[in-house]
Amino acid sequence: MSKRVSTIGEFALIELITARLPAQDDVLVGPGDDAAVVAAPDGRFVVTTDLLVERRHFRRDWSSAYDIGQKAAAQNLSDVAAMGARPTTLLLGLALPPETAVDWVLELVDGLRDECDRAKASIVGGDISRADAVVLAITAHGSLDGRPPVLRRGARPGDVVVLGGRVGWAAAGLALLTGDRREPAELVTAHRRPRPPYPLGAELAAAGATAMCDVSDGLLQDLGHIADASRVGIELDSTAFEVPGIMRQAADLLGVDPLGWMLTGGDDNALVACLPAPAAVPAGCVVIGTVVREPGVRVDGAVWSGPGGHDHFRR
Amino acid sequence: MSKRVSTIGEFALIELITARLPAQDDVLVGPGDDAAVVAAPDGRFVVTTDLLVERRHFRRDWSSAYDIGQKAAAQNLSDVAAMGARPTTLLLGLALPPETAVDWVLELVDGLRDECDRAKASIVGGDISRADAVVLAITAHGSLDGRPPVLRRGARPGDVVVLGGRVGWAAAGLALLTGDRREPAELVTAHRRPRPPYPLGAELAAAGATAMCDVSDGLLQDLGHIADASRVGIELDSTAFEVPGIMRQAADLLGVDPLGWMLTGGDDNALVACLPAPAAVPAGCVVIGTVVREPGVRVDGAVWSGPGGHDHFRR
Structure with missing residues (x-):
C-alpha cells in the first residue's frame, strides 16, 4: 500500500x-x-x-x-x-x-x-x-525562434483552412465511457491521452499561417474564434472529413452521427490554421474549407444544427 | 445583488x-x-x-x-x-x-x-x-535585465545577512484574527495585504548578493533553505530585530513573545539576502546576522526553541 x-x-x-x-x-x-x-x-x-x-x-x-x-x-x-x-x-x-x-x-x-x-x-x-x-x-x-506569433485574428478571405491532427476521437471515447463501454479501445485511449501534433505548430507558422488555434472546445467553436477575431467567415466542406472506420463503428454502436464528434468534439488538441492559397500544405494536414467575407462558420453552406460547444459555467 | x-x-x-x-x-x-x-x-x-x-x-x-x-x-x-x-x-x-x-x-x-x-x-x-x-x-x-540570478546556494562564510522589508507583521495580524480581535488594525491589515519591497530584489542583486530568498515560510525556515543550499550556517543577532511598538502591544495583548512572530512568521514577503562584507547595504535593509561555516541557523548562538515553520500536509 x-x-x-x-x-x-x-x-x-x-x-x-x-x-x-x-x-x-x-x-x-x-x-x-x-x-x-x-x-x-x-x-x-x-x-x-x-x-x-x-x-x-x-x-x-x-x-x-x-x-x-x-x-x-x-x-x-x-x-x-x-x-x-x-x-x-x-x-x-x-x-x-x-x-x-x-x-x-x-x-x-x-x-x-x-x-x-x-x-x-x-x-x-x-x-x-x-x-x-x-x-x-x-x-x-x-x-517563437524569431518567427512572428500566429494569432487568431489574421485570417483573410481566400485563405484555405487546414487541419492538422485528429478531431472527434476524444469525443467518441468520452461518449463510449459515458455509455459504460470500454471498446473500441483506441477511441477510449484517445479520450484519455490526446496526441497533439506539436511540430506542426512551427511548420504551419513557417508555411505562412495567417491564423491558428488548437481545437480544444470543438472545431466549429474554435474556428468561430478565428472567424470572429479575424472578422471573416469560414466555409467547411463536410466531404473533406474522412470518418475513420473505428469512429463509424462507435457511432453505429451509440446511434449518433460521427460528423458531430469531428465538428464539435474537443480535447484532441488538433491544430487548425488558415494559409494563403495556394500555399504548400504541410504533410499531416488536410484542407477542410476556405475563408470567406460573410461572418460565421458554415458546414456545406449552412449553420451546423448538431450539438454545440462548451461553457464551463452554463453547461 | x-x-x-x-x-x-x-x-x-x-x-x-x-x-x-x-x-x-x-x-x-x-x-x-x-x-x-x-x-x-x-x-x-x-x-x-x-x-x-x-x-x-x-x-x-x-x-x-x-x-x-x-x-x-x-x-x-x-x-x-x-x-x-x-x-x-x-x-x-x-x-x-x-x-x-x-x-x-x-x-x-x-x-x-x-x-x-x-x-x-x-x-x-x-x-x-x-x-x-x-x-x-x-x-x-x-x-533579470542582464544580471545573473541570485540563488539560495551562493552564500559564503563571512557574508553579512541583510533583511529588507517587514517580518512578523502578518503573523501578528493572523494571531489577532484567530483570537477574534481586529485591532491593532495596522497588523490585521498586514496579514491581509503584504507589502513586498519589490525594487530591493534588483538592488540587492546589483549590490552583489550571493544568496537571496523571500520570507514566505518564516525567517528561520527560509534562512535554513539558504544555509542548506549553500552548505553554510547562519548566526542571527536578536538585538538587530527592533520590535515595533505596535507589535509589542499586540504581543502583550495575546501574551506571546513578539520575536517569535518575527523569526517564524511567514507571509510578509520580506527579502533576506547575503552580501559580501563589507558591502554597501541598500537603503531599507538592516544587517541581522552573519554567514558561518557551522551548519544550521542559530539565534544568539542557540537553535531557536520557539514555534517553527510550516508544512502544508503535516500541520
Whole structure:
C-alpha cells in the first residue's frame, strides 16, 4: 500500500517529484529556488495556463494518474504550438487531498514528464498545496525562434483552412465511457491521452499561417474564434472529413452521427490554421474549407444544427 | 445583488476581467489568444507559480476579494524579486464555485491588478474553471535585465545577512484574527495585504548578493533553505530585530513573545539576502546576522526553541 502525502509531508513529496524530472537545454535554473530561469533565445516567450479540476476535467475512476498528467501537459503544450511556437517549459501547481497516495502523484508527474518529452519541453517548477479535490494548474512556455506569433485574428478571405491532427476521437471515447463501454479501445485511449501534433505548430507558422488555434472546445467553436477575431467567415466542406472506420463503428454502436464528434468534439488538441492559397500544405494536414467575407462558420453552406460547444459555467 | 458567474457564463466573465487589465510595455500579445507573448529583453525569463486554496490560504470571511487578489499577486511577484529580477507579467488560473458573485471576482482581479501595478507588472492571461472551492493559481515572470540570478546556494562564510522589508507583521495580524480581535488594525491589515519591497530584489542583486530568498515560510525556515543550499550556517543577532511598538502591544495583548512572530512568521514577503562584507547595504535593509561555516541557523548562538515553520500536509 502506497504512503499518503500527509505521511511524508510537502517537502519530501517535492523532492520525490523533482528527482524524476530531467531538464533540457532551455532550463537555466530548474526547480528548488524561489523561481526558475528559462532561456528565451529570441528575446520573447509564449506563455499559457490552464486549470484542471477533478470531476470537472477528469475523473480518477476513468483515467489513471499517468493519463491525467499526460493530458494536462498536452493541452497546454498544444496552446503553445498553436501560436507557432516550440514548447520549452512547463510548471505544475498541484492541489491534493492529504489522503492522496504518493504513488498516484508520482504517476501523474510521470505522465506530465513523458508528454513534455514528446514535445521536447521540461518541467521547471511548481507548487503543492492541500485541498479537498485534486486541482492541476499548468503553465507552459514556448519559443517563437524569431518567427512572428500566429494569432487568431489574421485570417483573410481566400485563405484555405487546414487541419492538422485528429478531431472527434476524444469525443467518441468520452461518449463510449459515458455509455459504460470500454471498446473500441483506441477511441477510449484517445479520450484519455490526446496526441497533439506539436511540430506542426512551427511548420504551419513557417508555411505562412495567417491564423491558428488548437481545437480544444470543438472545431466549429474554435474556428468561430478565428472567424470572429479575424472578422471573416469560414466555409467547411463536410466531404473533406474522412470518418475513420473505428469512429463509424462507435457511432453505429451509440446511434449518433460521427460528423458531430469531428465538428464539435474537443480535447484532441488538433491544430487548425488558415494559409494563403495556394500555399504548400504541410504533410499531416488536410484542407477542410476556405475563408470567406460573410461572418460565421458554415458546414456545406449552412449553420451546423448538431450539438454545440462548451461553457464551463452554463453547461 | 450581484450576478453570479453561472448566470453570465465563462466567456462573458473573461471579457469583463480582461477589460479591467492595462498592459505595460513587456506585453507583446495580451489575453485573448491561445497564449500570450512577453518580452524577455536579455534572452532569459524568471518564472514562479503558486496555488492559493480557499480555507487553506485565505478565508472569504476574513479577507475581501480585493485583499485576496493583492496577496496572491504579492507572494508570486515577491518570489520573482527574490531572484534579483524585475517583475514583468502574471497569469491567473481561477477555479470558482458557480454561485460566486461576479462582483467578488472583479474585486479579486482589481486586487491582483493593483498589486501588479505596484510591481510594474501586467496580467497577460489566465484560465477560469468551475470547482467546489475557490482556487487561485498564479504564475509570475520577471526579467533579470542582464544580471545573473541570485540563488539560495551562493552564500559564503563571512557574508553579512541583510533583511529588507517587514517580518512578523502578518503573523501578528493572523494571531489577532484567530483570537477574534481586529485591532491593532495596522497588523490585521498586514496579514491581509503584504507589502513586498519589490525594487530591493534588483538592488540587492546589483549590490552583489550571493544568496537571496523571500520570507514566505518564516525567517528561520527560509534562512535554513539558504544555509542548506549553500552548505553554510547562519548566526542571527536578536538585538538587530527592533520590535515595533505596535507589535509589542499586540504581543502583550495575546501574551506571546513578539520575536517569535518575527523569526517564524511567514507571509510578509520580506527579502533576506547575503552580501559580501563589507558591502554597501541598500537603503531599507538592516544587517541581522552573519554567514558561518557551522551548519544550521542559530539565534544568539542557540537553535531557536520557539514555534517553527510550516508544512502544508503535516500541520
